[in-house]
Amino acid sequence: MTAAIAPSAFAFPAPQPISTPALLNLLVVDDERTVREACREVAASLGYRTTAAESGEQALRMIDGQNVDVILLDLKLHGFAGLDVLRALKAHRPEMEVVVVTGNGSLETAVQAMKSGAYDYVTKPFSMEQLRLLLERVSSHLRLKTENRMLREKLKSKQGFGNIIGRAPEMDKLYRIIAKAAHSVHPVLILGESGTGKEMVARAIHYSGPFRDKPFIPVDCGSLVPTLIESELLGYVKGAFTGAVQSKEGLLAIAEGGTVFLDEIGELPVDLQAKMLRAIQEKEIRPVGSTKRVSINVRILAATNRDLEHAVAQGAFRRDLYFRLNVLSVRIPPLRERRQDIPLLATAFLERVSQSSSRPVELSDDAMKALLDYDWPGNVRELENCLERCCAIGSGPVIHIVDLPSAITGAPIHLTDLKADARILPIAEVEKRTILGAIAHLNGDKLTAAKMLGIGKTTLYRKLKEYGAEL
Numbered sequence: 271m272t273a274a275i276a277p278s279a280f281a282f283p284a285p286q287p288i289s290t291p292a293l294l295n296l297l298v299v300d301d302e303r304t305v306r307e308a309c310r311e312v313a314a315s316l317g318y319r320t321t322a323a324e325s326g327e328q329a330l331r332m333i334d335g336q337n338v339d340v341i342l343l344d345l346k347l348h349g350f351a352g353l354d355v356l357r358a359l360k361a362h363r364p365e366m367e368v369v370v371v372t373g374n375g376s377l378e379t380a381v382q383a384m385k386s387g388a389y390d391y392v393t394k395p396f397s398m399e400q401l402r403l404l405l406e407r408v409s410s411h412l413r414l415k416t417e418n419r420m421l422r423e424k425l426k427s428k429q430g431f432g433n434i435i436g437r438a439p440e441m442d443k444l445y446r447i448i449a450k451a452a453h454s455v456h457p458v459l460i461l462g463e464s465g466t467g468k469e470m471v472a473r474a475i476h477y478s479g480p481f482r483d484k485p486f487i488p489v490d491c492g493s494l495v496p497t498l499i500e501s502e503l504l505g506y507v508k509g510a511f512t513g514a515v516q517s518k519e520g521l522l523a524i525a526e527g528g529t530v531f532l533d534e535i536g537e538l539p540v541d542l543q544a545k546m547l548r549a550i551q552e553k554e555i556r557p558v559g560s561t562k563r564v565s566i567n568v569r570i571l572a573a574t575n576r577d578l579e580h581a582v583a584q585g586a587f588r589r590d591l592y593f594r595l596n597v598l599s600v601r602i603p604p605l606r607e608r609r610q611d612i613p614l615l616a617t618a619f620l621e622r623v624s625q626s627s628s629r630p631v632e633l634s635d636d637a638m639k640a641l642l643d644y645d646w647p648g649n650v651r652e653l654e655n656c657l658e659r660c661c662a663i664g665s666g667p668v669i670h671i672v673d674l675p676s677a678i679t680g681a682p683i684h685l686t687d688l689k690a691d692a693r694i695l696p697i698a699e700v701e702k703r704t705i706l707g708a709i710a711h712l713n714g715d716k717l718t719a720a721k722m723l724g725i726g727k728t729t730l731y732r733k734l735k736e737y738g739a740e741l
């Protein structure tokens with residue numbers, strides 16, 4: 271039955287206009303040939319595939335061997351009483367919808383039929399227009415039923431879209447918005463604290479949509495210097511600036527037909543904000559140093575952990591660009607607002623480590639409780655890093671509460687342990703030394719450094735900018 275409704279190529283079928291039911295199968299059960307013919311005609315004009323049966327017995331035989339979504343059942347049939355036929359049909363194929371046809375003045379039968387599982391009823395004689403409206407209503411009901419079932423199936427598994435894990439009701443809402451956004455061409459603004467999975471959501475929107483075979487290009491507006499973001503996004507012509515020895519196509523053009531994901535959009539310099547607005551509105555860009563405009567065909571997704579409305583009020587972010595990006599927006603809940611997902615996420619991360627190291631690792635009950643009680647300011651990324659670190663450091667098959675960082679367990683730090691280093695430094699200096707030390711230790715690998723320090727890469731780059739360190 272579902273095959274008749276869902277195009278099934280995508281996780282969520284695009285809603286179809288109600289007036290064009292997508293090939294549903296109708297079985298008309300009536301002993302009058304003229305009625306069967308008339309119904310067949312109306313149903314066919316609506317795009318239904320129609321078959322007919324003269325009796326309840328024949329209908330029961332037919333539903334065994336063929337696809338039937340909707341049955342139009344005359345209750346005054348010869349043979350068994352109409353209501354018994356209805357009950358038998360529903361018992362056999364509960365997912366089918368049955369519309370009963372009753373005689374004039376037999377409201378009681380209609381009520382009985384609805385109680386026995388009929389979807390609706392129509393009284394004889396009925397006009398073709400009545401029948402048309404009824405069939406339209408059934409098809410839209412069936413479509414919704416399919417969509418809901420698919421959504422439930424998706425939510426039942428621990429994986430949502432792509433690799434997104436989460437079953438909390440807030441995530442359910444998120445999946446619905448992703449499904450909707452995937453089939454839209456408008457920009458989407460993805461909001462969420464650091465480490466909540468903004469990039470994952472952007473990928474899910476792109477890869478669940480009809481253009482998933484086209485490129486998905488992430489651009490980190492927070493980590494690139496302004497002139498570099500501009501030339502990366504818009505491209506440049508030969509000689510546009512020192513070092514531009516040959517022309518280069520911009521990412522907005524390279525992504526042709528696909529998606530450009532502007533991460534940390536709040537960091538986009540103001541003059542570039544104007545150019546992005548033009549790119550979205552006019553669908554064209556002017557590469558750096560060029561006098562010619564180039565048409566682009568790209569979908570923009572943007573993310574930020576900043577309060578953009580506040581930035582707009584402060585004049586740091588263009589209001590018009592904000593409105594343009596905010597056509598559709600999705601907020602990813604922080605982990606502390608969906609604690610019930612912590613065990614699910616923790617298990618998935620440990621499973622991944624176990625698989626890659628061929629060493630099964632699990633959490634003790636008290637360790638799991640500590641994870642559930644902690645506030646996770648760094649969200650899912652912090653949880654992921656924390657467990658990876660525990661697995662890397664520990665060697666046993668079980669992570670106990672003592673293996674967790676003291677920030678999570680709230681274990682007191684013993685002052686005597688810290689006395690060895692007698693120098694007293696300002697916190698900011700300690701932070702700077704730790705960050706620069708980690709990067710030096712990792713031979714300049716900033717991404718791994720950010721990961722090991724348990725901070726987002728954007729935060730790391732921002733700190734480096736503050737220190738005046740070379741990017």
Ligand SMILES: Nc1ncnc2c1ncn2[C@@H]1O[C@H](COP(=O)(O)OP(=O)(O)OP(=O)(O)O)[C@@H](O)[C@H]1O
Binds near residue numbers: 433434464
């Ligand atoms: N719901 C989730 N299910 C599984 N993994 C997740 C989920 N959310 C986040 N992660 C993991 O957490 C890490 C951070 O995710 P991501 O980079 O998408 O977050 P972000 O919001 O873009 O972070 P930032 O603001 O720091 O850039 C990734 O390794 C990602 O795989």
Ligand SMILES: [Mg+2]
Binds near residue numbers: 468469533
């Ligand atoms: Mg990100």
